Amino acid sequence: MTRKEHLINLGYLAAFLAVLTVLPSQFSVYITSFIMFTMMYVVLALSWNIISGYTGYVSFGHVLFYGVGSYASAILVADHGWHWVPTLAVSALVGVVIAVAIGFPVLRLKGPYFAIAMLGAAEGTRVIVTVWDGLTHGGEGISLPNVENSTETYIAMLLLMVATIAVSYWVGHSRFGIRLNAIREDELAAEVMGINTTVYKLAAFALSAVFPAIAGAIQANKTLYIDPETEFFILITITMKLMAMLGGKGTVIGPIVGAIVLYSVQEIVWIRFPQAHLIAFGIFLILVARFMPRGLVGFWIDRGWARKGMVH
């Protein structure tokens, strides 16, 4: 890709961000928090994409990092009286440590086994969090001190989204990303070419765990109440997976488009029909997996509606 194309992409991004920075002062609390959660899902979908889109290790349990991050932050704020901003760093650290600890054994598995092992890891963590009363307050959840911080959390989420987009863009254009792609296409061949696949997979996994952990922490400080059922809700994993796949996995713009489209549809239309919405979700997943394996963005490129340089 040429330098010019990089600059054009940067221009689009800057315009997009400028609009987002001005928005909260213009609109109601409802719209602001709607945009904040859209940004959160952009972060989640992009993070999932780093391990699953580029490296090909499809995770069915990514909510694990989100939940762990939100718990780390909530415990520090509610029980130890920290200000919420420094807890984000702790959440990130916890996310990375857990990603390495889980990834080391689990990344040895391939394909479906990795997927299901992650599903198991996420559910197992939920059970542990529920049982470990002393640290996590068990099933009754944690209530955070009531402070008005919707503007601050909005800004934090915006910065996090910028960081995630930047890192994803870097992954998509660096040797690191190319090596991850090599692992996806043929792990054995990648190893023969001299790529230390274990290290690269672990690095990608850790990278894809950091952002959800921070996003979870910001979310906890926005909603001010968390419990194991909502923080480790399997639907969050499904949502991020579906968003990335809908937009087009293995690209940068794909998960962003997918997250915005899907979250808007979800918020505007489906939320009025809770049960039908989940049924539609399942059917949607089937249709996307079956008929649109390259996602919306791939679909657009095939028809010449999008510039190729915009995608990667």
Next chain:
Amino acid sequence: MEKSEVRSIYLLAGFLVFAYALPFAVGVWTDSIFYDRQWLADLATVALSGLMQGGVYAMFAVGLTLIFGVMRVINVAHGELVVLGAYLTWVMFNMPEWLGIDVYVDPLLSMVVSLPLAFLLGYGIQKLLLNAVVGGPELTPLLITFGIGISLVNIVEWIFTTDYHTIPYEPDAIHLTASIAVGKNKVISFGMAFLISMSVYIFLKVARLGKAIRATAQNADVAMVCGINIYSIYMITFGLGAALAAAGGTLVSIQFGFNPETGLQYTVVAFAIIILGGRGNFIGALIGALMLGVIENLIAFMVPNGSAMVEIAAYGLMICTLLIRPRGLMGAKEG
């Protein structure tokens, strides 16, 4: 019987002895052992009811392992099919009362209707959604069955809400001795599971269609060359797997509470079992199911606050197996 199958029986016997001996070892170590009659009897009861529970698990696992063995597809919606079977049984059990007719529908008898229905559902899913993607990238069928699972759970939830249900069935206990007792419903369900899995086993070994299924599992290309329509075999296999799951659902409904959300737990249990037993291995799934049943009950018995730990047992077992012996107890060497 093949040599490996004979060996598997030794394996199971060895495991049961170990499972009965382990609490003593732990007891000696922590100095908390009780040599009185009551404790020994309790332990025997726990081991026995674990075995009975393993029979139910076998129903889930056998269907999953069959589908995996033939198509290399992991059916993530398997637990939801179990729940569907449980609801079908529950509906048929309560139907006469809702209609105001004074008839008793035996839950086991309802399988006559629910199994063919589940078979048709599985057959249809395979025909419409999965046949086109078998043999392609491994993850596409995984995502599709995942989607089926979510839709199914929420359809069931929509109709029946998330309330827990159970069917009161043969609540008396059978006393082996004065102090060792097992619920009659558990014994019946174990017998039923044994009967069903044995008939499936014999079907696979003896019947022409069963042989065709095994041939497809061994090598789909060669099977096709020999004149087997592998796609119709795929549909029959998925149907059979779904029917076995529904049978498991019936057995669940007469002894445990269930609601639409319990499906995921059954999927993980079944998956852990086929990992433990060896993927695609029929006998391995049976042995693994019995072992998991016993392990879960022992944990609940020995660990204080154990009921939550039981949920983790399946995950732990699965991850340990994958790390220590990835091909499972009875699995063939790969590559």
